[in-house]
Amino acid sequence: MASKIKVVITDYIEPDMAWETAEFAKRGVDFKYYQLKSASEAEVSAATADADIVVVNMVKITPSLIDTWKNVKLVIRHGTGYDNVDVPALTAKGIILEYIPDYCLHEVAEQAIALMFACARKVVWSRKIVDDSVKRGEWDFREIIPMFRMDGATVGLIGCGRIGSLVYKKLQHFGVKFLICDPYLSEKRRAALGIELHSLEHVMSNSDFITVHTPLNNETRYIINAKTLAYMKPTAYIVNTSRGGMVNVDDLAEVLKARKIAGAAIDVFEKEPPRADYPLLGLDNAIVTPHLSWYSEDAGQTIREKIMQDVDMFIDGTGPRCPVNPEAKKA
Numbered sequence: 001m002a003s004k005i006k007v008v009i010t011d012y013i014e015p016d017m018a019w020e021t022a023e024f025a026k027r028g029v030d031f032k033y034y035q036l037k038s039a040s041e042a043e044v045s046a047a048t049a050d051a052d053i054v055v056v057n058m059v060k061i062t063p064s065l066i067d068t069w070k071n072v073k074l075v076i077r078h079g080t081g082y083d084n085v086d087v088p089a090l091t092a093k094g095i096i097l098e099y100i101p102d103y104c105l106h107e108v109a110e111q112a113i114a115l116m117f118a119c120a121r122k123v124v125w126s127r128k129i130v131d132d133s134v135k136r137g138e139w140d141f142r143e144i145i146p147m148f149r150m151d152g153a154t155v156g157l158i159g160c161g162r163i164g165s166l167v168y169k170k171l172q173h174f175g176v177k178f179l180i181c182d183p184y185l186s187e188k189r190r191a192a193l194g195i196e197l198h199s200l201e202h203v204m205s206n207s208d209f210i211t212v213h214t215p216l217n218n219e220t221r222y223i224i225n226a227k228t229l230a231y232m233k234p235t236a237y238i239v240n241t242s243r244g245g246m247v248n249v250d251d252l253a254e255v256l257k258a259r260k261i262a263g264a265a266i267d268v269f270e271k272e273p274p275r276a277d278y279p280l281l282g283l284d285n286a287i288v289t290p291h292l293s294w295y296s297e298d299a300g301q302t303i304r305e306k307i308m309q310d311v312d313m314f315i316d317g318t319g320p321r322c323p324v325n326p327e328a329k330k331a
């Protein structure tokens with residue numbers, strides 16, 4: 001491929017594009033960047049029409065936009081989800097979509113573990129107790145009992161892919177036991193991890209902490225619902241850092257209010273940001289974080305490097321590294 005390929009970034013969340021500008025200059029790449037998140041499709045088209053590679057964060061990549069492209073061969077979505085990109089329209093035009101599923105694996109695993117420990121030690125809920133009891137001139141934590149030792153507890157993993165398996169590896173030295181449900185894990189991967197697999201019902205029924213790490217699809221939507229929540233022990237906690245759609249949040253709120261389970265910690269929402277009447281807000285046995293599991297300064301740099309690596313692999317013909325629609329190459 002000729003060295004003067006053109007890369008266009010349609011929109012970005014980084015403070016500036018100085019690093020990208022320097023890296024693309026080293027490679028002799030014609031590089032342009034924009035902030036077109038709120039722009040018209042005509043403006044996006046004008047910016048991208050003659051690009052070879054389009055890197056997109058939030059801009060909508062629609063069939064009519066794709067129709068205006070003359071040279072685009074690769075779209076890279078800055079992130080793990082790609083709901084803003086019309087994949088069939090790209091495939092029909094022989095354009096590959098790559099995503100970056102592996103820039104924040106440690107962060108999400110660490111967040112899931114942090115939330116499990118926050119539940120176990122009632123870290124977040126203790127704050128209110130301190131505020132309230134100190135105001136009364138007391139020093140009393142009876143309101144947040146009971147707590148149970150994490151050592152010896154059972155952690156249930158639903159989904160043991162990139163992130164679930166990291167949670168498993170990172171928790172090895174905390175004295176916990178594991179129950180794992182992943183009907184699609186390959187036998188090779190299962191054997192390499194040295195784990196046994198169990199049914200969802202068995203994992204939900206016998207775990208003290210359940211953490212969800214599945215992809216969102218028709219099978220997993222609302223996998224946590226009234227029926228599966230009813231399997232849980234009254235002392236058990238559930239953590240969701242995967243996708244909001246995995247949990248029926250009305251069912252979850254009901255079991256939390258009725259104290260049928262001990263608590264929940266949720267980082268992801270079906271609608272983001274959630275509405276002000278989101279049913280877990282204000283519950284004293286729920287922790288809610290604003291979809292930040294992916295975030296660290298380190299992950300922010302890692303995704304920039306991985307996108308650059310994907311461009312390099314496109315230029316030298318060794319890519320695509322993480323294609324969503326590998327069949328597009330043959331289209």
Ligand SMILES: NC(=O)c1ccc[n+]([C@@H]2O[C@H](COP(=O)([O-])OP(=O)(O)OC[C@H]3O[C@@H](n4cnc5c(N)ncnc54)[C@H](O)[C@@H]3O)[C@@H](O)[C@H]2O)c1
Nearest residue numbers: 159160161162163181182184185213214215241242293294
């Ligand atoms: N909160 C965040 O900031 C954040 C950041 C990155 C990823 N995520 C989400 O984390 C989740 C896990 O990501 P990943 O990279 O580990 O995905 P992955 O594809 O590597 O692993 C998913 C695992 O779930 C298993 N699985 C599929 N269907 C299942 C089912 N019905 N029951 C049990 N297991 C099932 C698969 O076999 C696979 O092993 C995804 O939903 C992803 O979108 C969230």
